[in-house]
Amino acid sequence: MGRSAPFFLRHGGDMLEEKIKRVLEEFRTDSKGTASPQELRNKYFGRKNGMVTLLMKELQLVPPAEKPVAGKQVNELKLALEAELDGLEAGSASQALAERLQAERVDVTLPGNRRPIGHSHPLTLVRSEIEDIFSSMGYWVEDGPEIETTFYNFEALNIPEHHPARDSQDTFYISDTLLLRTHTSPVQIRTMQKQRPPLRIICPGKVYRRDNPDATHSPAFQQIEGLAVDESLTFRDFKGTLEYFLKAFFSQKTKVRFRPSYFAFTEPSAEVDISCIFCAGVGCRVCKTSGWIEVLGAGMVDPAVFRYVDYDPEKYTGFAFGLGIERFAMLKYSVNNIQYFYESDLRFLEQF
Ligand code: PHE
Numbered sequence: 001m002g003r004s005a006p007f008f009l010r011h012g013g014d015m016l017e018e019k020i021k022r023v024l025e026e027f028r029t030d031s032k033g034t035a036s037p038q039e040l041r042n043k044y045f046g047r048k049n050g051m052v053t054l055l056m057k058e059l060q061l062v063p064p065a066e067k068p069v070a071g072k073q074v075n076e077l078k079l080a081l082e083a084e085l086d087g088l089e090a091g092s093a094s095q096a097l098a099e100r101l102q103a104e105r106v107d108v109t110l111p112g113n114r115r116p117i118g119h120s121h122p123l124t125l126v127r128s129e130i131e132d133i134f135s136s137m138g139y140w141v142e143d144g145p146e147i148e149t150t151f152y153n154f155e156a157l158n159i160p161e162h163h164p165a166r167d168s169q170d171t172f173y174i175s176d177t178l179l180l181r182t183h184t185s186p187v188q189i190r191t192m193q194k195q196r197p198p199l200r201i202i203c204p205g206k207v208y209r210r211d212n213p214d215a216t217h218s219p220a221f222q223q224i225e226g227l228a229v230d231e232s233l234t235f236r237d238f239k240g241t242l243e244y245f246l247k248a249f250f251s252q253k254t255k256v257r258f259r260p261s262y263f264a265f266t267e268p269s270a271e272v273d274i275s276c277i278f279c280a281g282v283g284c285r286v287c288k289t290s291g292w293i294e295v296l297g298a299g300m301v302d303p304a305v306f307r308y309v310d311y312d313p314e315k316y317t318g319f320a321f322g323l324g325i326e327r328f329a330m331l332k333y334s335v336n337n338i339q340y341f342y343e344s345d346l347r348f349l350e351q352f
Contacts, residue, residue, distance in 0.1 A: 016070055020077050023051050027081055037088040044081055052078050122352040123222060123341055126329040127204050130224055133248045137241065139200040139226070144187035146206055150177050152186035156308040157265040165264070172208050172219075180208035183322055184225035185265060188301075191227065192309035197316050198230040204325070215337045222325040227301070229311065229318035235268075235300060238319035242298060246274055249328065255281065257292060266299025266320055277331060293331065296323035 023044070030040055044052045055074050062070045120128070131141060144152075150166070159165050165182075172180040187203035203225040211217040228241070243256045255275035263269040273294050276287035283289035298321035303313035326338050333352065335341070340348045 016073060019055065020073055023055070023077060024080070026051070027084070031084060031088060037085055037092050040088065041085050044085075052081060119352070121341075121349065122329050122333060122335075123325050125352060126332060127222070127224065127325055130245075130249065130323075130325075130328070131202065131204065133245055134200075134202045134226065137200070137244070139202050139228075142187055142191045142201045142203045144181075144184070144190050144203060144205065146181055146208070147174065148179055148181040148186050150179060152189050153179055153181050153183070156189040156305065157185050158302055158304045158308075159264045163264065168210075170209055172210060181205075182209050183207050184223040185320070185322060187225055188227045188265075188320060189305070189309060192229070192306075192311060197311065197318075198228075199318070200228045202226045213339060215339070218326070218338050218342065221338070224323050224325060226298075226321045226323075227318060228320075229301065229316050231316060233317045233319060235319075238298070238300060241319070242272055242296070242321060246272070246295065250274060250277055250332070253280070261297065261299075263297060263299055265302050265305050267302040269297070269299035272296045272298055272321075278334070295327065295331070296321050298322070 027040070027044060030043070035043070042050065044050050046053060052074075055077070059067070059071055059074055135141075153171075154160075154163070154166050171182050174180070184203050184205050184207060187201075187205070191199065191201055191203070204222065205225075206220055207223050208220050211219055213219065228237070239256075239258060246256050247254050254277065257273040257275075258270040259273060261269045261271040271294055273292040275281040276284060276291050276293050278284050278286045279291070281291040283291050287293050298319065301318040301320055306313040306316060306318075326341055329335065329341065330338065
């Protein structure tokens with residue numbers, strides 16, 4: 001095949017128009033088939049063997065006289081196919097996008113996964129409520145360590161060496177002089193050591209006793225200690241404060257009774273009862289038909305305690321009390337087993 005031969009025009013015996021028509025028809029068929037726009041672009045515009053590319057190359061062999069016409073026709077073919085390919089590509093891109101949008105569709109109106117919102121433990125609720133009542137009377141909250149010395153837990157509270165309260169039957173000892181505090185009263189001493197009167201404090205916290213767990217006992221439980229010290233506090237202030245607190249916590253109808261009792265660190269000491277909140281004092285199973293329920297221990301601060309912290313007992317008087325948070329929670333919420341507070345059973349906890 002010589003260079004001079006009208007190769008382009010006569011290649012395969014076809015005229016130029018024939019060839020263009022064939023390529024165009026083949027493209028039409030192809031574009032309706034399953035080939036991707038990418039494959040079609042390769043077949044028609046591939047750098048080496050693309051059908052249009054080959055036609056363009058063949059143009060070089062066309063005699064100069066026929067070149068303008070031939071060039072125009074091939075160029076029109078090229079433009080037409082490119083336009084169609086552009087359209088196909090745009091179509092397939094938007095189809096791909098549509099498919100992806102469909103596949104990844106999220107219905108924002110569907111209800112989400114609800115995460116349960118937590119809330120305070122009933123013992124925390126009771127502690128906060130008691131803190132609030134005393135805060136409203138000008139008390140502030142103090143804190144002390146759960147691991148105590150025998151000095152703070154006993155001695156400074158006027159509980160001497162061989163007092164039965166020190167018995168290792170009741171106390172978790174860590175060493176001869178270290179123990180888990182058996183009550184929050186040591187915080188009284190710690191606070192008085194670092195501050196001068198007037199003092200109005202409450203101290204909530206965990207305490208430990210060697211009790212076997214049952215419906216009313218736990219080896220670890222929580223108390224709130226209270227202490228007020230000033231120059232002329234009397235037994236009337238003491239009674240009035242506790243009566244105000246107990247009525248605010250339980251109900252204004254609650255009656256309050258002070259029974260003589262004994263604590264080494266208070267004198268006089270009292271055990272404080274409220275009228276039974278279950279039978280209003282008539283007598284029931286909870287109050288063992290007495291109509292009264294014991295709720296806390298208290299008393300006027302013993303002068304011996306003041307001497308341990310260098311407060312002048314001639315100048316200052318005070319009162320103190322200690323209560324069990326669990327006991328208050330059991331009464332307030334009618335819970336008949338202290339263990340429920342520690343079992344983390346949501347069926348129980350969700351009721352508060
Ligand atoms: N600390 C005593 C107890 O745990 C309670 C108490 C506190 C009594 C303060 C009197 C004054 O039983």
